[in-house]
Amino acid sequence: MPKKDYYEILGVPRNASDEEIKAAYKRLVKEWHPDKQPEERKKYAEQKFKEIQEAYEVLSDPQKRAMYDKFGYVGEGIPYEYQYTSSGGGFGFEDIFRDFFNDDIFNIFFGDQRTQSRTRTTSRRTPRRGEDIQLDVTVTEREVFTGKSVTIEYERYEACDHCRGEGVEPGSRSVTCSKCHGTGVVREERRTPFGVFINQYTCDVCGGTGTVPGEVCHVCHGTGRVRRRSSLILDIPAGVEDGQVFKLPRRGNAGLYGGEYGDLYVRVHVQRTSGLRREGDDIIVDATVDYVTAILGGKIKVTLPNGELVDVEIPAGTQPNERITVRGKGFPNQRTGRRGNLIVNVNVEIPRRVSKKERELLEEIARLRGVEI
Ligand SMILES: [Zn+2]
Ligand SMILES: [Zn+2]
Known part of the structure; x- marks a missing residue:
């Protein structure tokens, strides 16, 4: 396994405090969130994101960090929840990050089927409401007298037709996870020069739920929504005032994983041509x-x-x-x-x-x- 410099990945000094590491991690996670990247950079961002996560998982755990500092690597891949046994007994490390993983950013991310994270504690694909969209239209003073039907064209996310917004390939059912056999936990025993490690970690395939939600929809890549050009006709009433906002319910972005649509807000600007x-x-x-x-x-x-x-x-x-x-x-x-x-x-x-x-x-x-x- 190639040696990775976790400190460099997080951009922190080797003597960085836990707070510094956590702060760097939070910042990088936001920065490299694959959903925030343009299409052509998504793949790269996903990889980068995993790397950042991996680095954080090691450096934020005092035991793992110590081991990494000493030996330059931590286990094979990134085993979590180490149990060190030398005499049959053992102790587990608490998952001190559980709270942290409930962070909003994480919910966004770990809810996303595209990236498999080994550390996610749930693979619940919680439906999330879509974002609201705001648009501007301009009418003339003359049109204020008559009112105007405006055709508005804009881009938004719409629910994926193929999977009905669920993100799961139609026909592919939830099945029992084959890696953990439904237990959600994977246990591996390894003998190393340092003793016997019982490496127990949350199943990386099902995220600990014991079931795999079926194949990811190939059209929307599991998000349940696709970007499309949308258009609608807005009847702006006569007498409209400059700056007036019209709310069009459910005309915003489709939600993630079948979540409800956001709203569309159209702000009307009245072009001033006369001195009145x-x-x-x-x-x-x-x-x-x-x-x-x-x-x-x-x-x-x-x-x-x-x-x-x-x-x-x-x-x-x-x-x-x-x-x-x-x-x-x-x-x-x-x-x-x-x-x-x-x-x-x-x-x-x-x-x-x-x-x-x-x-x-x-x-x-x-x-x-x-x-x-
Ligand atoms: Zn789909
Ligand atoms: Zn599993």
Whole structure:
């Protein structure tokens, strides 16, 4: 068996503390998780992952680590739960990692049939809910008036048709594990120069359950789901607001091992093309009117984003920053469909220069109004 440098694999010094080893291991396990790797790197990552595990299993166990430090190897392959017997009696090492193996990362990993781990304490392929997916769509201001059906195309995991999401090749049944004969434990006795080792470890074939869940589905490689292009039509209602999120239940990723689908969240962005603002269902626009219009009254035209031309009556005597409301010319309400109001914020323009004639007239108005100039 080629000698492996477990310290190097975990990237820790030879005098690393248990905490350092554990931390390095946790970090590497996350980094090399095969599920997180692109397809072409999966194989390599799996191998790397096993190596990391192997290194950790030895270095995290004081006895095994001592043996490794002394002899440069630990047994044949990686036997766990050593029992050293020199006189028939013996003692077993407790599986101090059991808690650690219940870690979430491990559940993800050990639930995965693709990689056989010798140390997993269960081979339960617990169904896991699929991830939610979030997407963004953009609509124009014009479309806010009409609503819009958007065809959304996206990639997601869908339940594998071949195995109905179970990850097990159809027709292949759970069978009693042939290695441990259903006991979940493998016992090997070996004579070495150091004494007789009774090497007892959790069965690496069935993960200690005593049964093998049948052949892994060849389509989804046991995960129960496959990546596919999916599409759906989302009816965005008229009156949609910028940033509004629509939840589409079960349109996210399929779960692992037949777990339920996650949800899809679609966030709608409204592209702003006009200078108008929105307050609830109301449209707010700024309009500049001539001072004469403000005094005498008049009409202005406001174009809405949907192309609608609205005549706005400016009453005589309109003050700067006065708001004029035109009912029913706002955005449609999402629920009732009734339109909000158009609110015109009036800005009165005072000319910076006037013509000679206009000046004469204004001077006359001034006299008339008794305004000193
Ligand atoms: Zn399948
Ligand atoms: Zn077994």
